[in-house]
Amino acid sequence: MRIACPFCGERENGEFTYLGDASPKRPNFAIDGGEVVEDAFYDYVYLRDNVAGVMREYWYHGGGCRSWLVAERNTVTHEFISVKAAPGAGAAKPAQAGE
Numbered sequence: 001m002r003i004a005c006p007f008c009g010e011r012e013n014g015e016f017t018y019l020g021d022a023s024p025k026r027p028n029f030a031i032d033g034g035e036v037v038e039d040a041f042y043d044y045v046y047l048r049d050n051v052a053g054v055m056r057e058y059w060y061h062g063g064g065c066r067s068w069l070v071a072e073r074n075t076v077t078h079e080f081i082s083v084k085a086a087p088g089a090g091a092a093k094p095a096q097a098g099e
């Protein structure tokens with residue numbers, strides 16, 4: 001299985017680490033309140049869908065540019081549909097002189 005990193009190009013999957021489902025959204029304390037927040041956090045931390053099909057996943061390219069990525073992958077065929085930089089993650093920076 002090969003993964004097309006948006007910064008490094010196509011690489012072996014051994015360079016990457018799977019971090020899990022990228023779909024859950026962290027509950028917001030400022031908006032939610034009381035018991036509802038505890039239930040929402042329980043769902044956020046412990047409950048995941050077992051998708052047979054396309055799902056969004058976090059991957060980390062530790063053997064390359066060290067970027068966090070969001071991939072859409074078919075869990076049945078293992079086909080990667082898209083791979084993008086994770087929102088808020090820093091893009092790979094070119095090495096500075098002397099590093």
Ligand SMILES: [Zn+2]
Pocket residue numbers: 005006007008009061064065066067
């Ligand atoms: Zn990379």
